[in-house]
Amino acid sequence: MTDLGALIFDFDGTIADSEPFHLAAFQRTFSEELGLELTEAQYRDRYLAFDDRTMVRAFLADREAEVEPARFERLLEVKEAHYEALGASPRILPGAAELIRAASARWPLAVASGALEGEIRPVLEAAGLLDCFGPIVSAEMVERGKPDPESFLTALGRINEALPVKIRPEGCLVLEDSVAGVGSGRAAGMRVLAVTNSFPREALSGADRVVDSLEEIADTDALAAWFLELG
Numbered sequence: 001m002t003d004l005g006a007l008i009f010d011f012d013g014t015i016a017d018s019e020p021f022h023l024a025a026f027q028r029t030f031s032e033e034l035g036l037e038l039t040e041a042q043y044r045d046r047y048l049a050f051d052d053r054t055m056v057r058a059f060l061a062d063r064e065a066e067v068e069p070a071r072f073e074r075l076l077e078v079k080e081a082h083y084e085a086l087g088a089s090p091r092i093l094p095g096a097a098e099l100i101r102a103a104s105a106r107w108p109l110a111v112a113s114g115a116l117e118g119e120i121r122p123v124l125e126a127a128g129l130l131d132c133f134g135p136i137v138s139a140e141m142v143e144r145g146k147p148d149p150e151s152f153l154t155a156l157g158r159i160n161e162a163l164p165v166k167i168r169p170e171g172c173l174v175l176e177d178s179v180a181g182v183g184s185g186r187a188a189g190m191r192v193l194a195v196t197n198s199f200p201r202e203a204l205s206g207a208d209r210v211v212d213s214l215e216e217i218a219d220t221d222a223l224a225a226w227f228l229e230l231g
Contacts, residue, residue: 001228001229001230001231002168002170002171002227002228002230002231003171003224003227003228004107004171004173004223004224004227004228005107005108005167005168005171005172006107006108006109006110006156006159006167006171006172006173007103007107007108007109007110007172007173007174007175008109008110008111008112008152008155008156008172008173008174008175008185008190009100009109009110009111009112009133009174009175010049010111010112010113010174010175010176010177010178010181011111011113011115011119011120011123012049012113012114012115012177013048013049013093013177013178013197013198014093014096014175014176014177014181014195014197014214015092015093015096015100015111015123015124015129016090016091016092016093016096016123017090017091017092017093017197018090018115018119018123019048019198020090021083021086021090022083022115023038023040023043024082024086025079025080025082025083025086026038026043026047026055026059026079028082029075029078029079029082030059030075032078033074033075033078034065034075036059036063036065038059044198044199046058046062047059048178048180048198049114049146049147049176049177049178049179049180049181049184050114050145050146050180051114051115051139051145051146052076052079052080052114052116052139053076053139053145054114054145056072056075056076056079057072060072080116083119089123089126090123092123092127092129093195093197093213093214094213094214094215095213095214095215095216095217095218096214097127097128097129098214098215098218099214099217099218099220100129100132100133101129101132102218102220103132103220103223104132104133106220106224108134108159108162108163108167109132109133109134110133110134110135110136110137110155110156110158110159111124111133111135111136111137111138111155112137112151112152112154112155112174113136113137113138113139113151114138114139114145114146114151115138115139116138116139116140117136117138117140117141119138120136120138121136124136134158134159134162135154135155135158135159137151137154137155137158141154142154146178146180146181146183146184147180147181147183147184147187148184148187149184149185149187149188149189151184152172152174152184152185152188152190153169153188156169156172156188156190169188169189169190170189170190170191172188172190172191173190173191173192173193173223173227174188174190174191174192174193175192175193175194175195175214176192176193176194176195176207177194177195177196177197177198177199178198178199179199179203179204179206181194182194182204182206182207183206185207186206191208191227191230192206192207192208192209193207193208193209193210193211193217194207194209194210194211195210195211195212195213195214196210196211196212208230209226
């Protein structure tokens with residue numbers, strides 16, 4: 001059996017209710033720049049959990065639209081400008097702050113997200129949660145976004161830099177809200193707990209456990225005991 005050694009959190013949709021801001025920013029960008037529509041259902045079912053670069057690349061490929069490299073970079077810049085113009089100050093999702101504070105007193109915590117660092121840190125700081133985390137691995141820090149495992153493995157590597165006894169992937173618990181994120185955590189060799197903030201329970205069945213709110217796992221003793229029972 002393996003003890004729980006570290007928790008690695010996704011950000012959008014797991015800690016913060018920020019996906020609606022990203023969707024609105026993408027919708028405005030694609031409508032204004034390309035004359036193309038992106039629906040909420042399309043975003044949720046196909047693109048949620050992708051970093052901006054992967055999302056734009058997939059969106060264009062799905063619509064058989066080709067753009068020059070400079071135009072591609074402009075789409076990313078316009079999307080980020082729209083996100084900032086929306087005054088994005090997402091609320092912290094139920095149970096997240098309580099779990100983060102309790103868990104940080106017991107284990108190393110990290111963030112591994114497809115969001116940009118500038119979108120993550122201000123929200124955590126405003127909520128008084130930034131100091132609870134060690135590494136924050138954002139989209140610009142990795143070459144391959146989710147569902148590739150790079151972001152989670154990078155976060156674990158940075159956690160281990162400060163530890164005399166290294167934590168192995170099987171000693172990590174990933175907390176995610178998306179199908180792609182669950183797959184990413186699994187590919188990293190980590191255990192995964194999914195929360196139904198963005199997808200229905202049945203879509204997240206690849207996780208070791210699915211909860212409807214992080215409030216359900218605020219008891220860190222119970223969380224540690226459950227993890228140990230996984231074997």
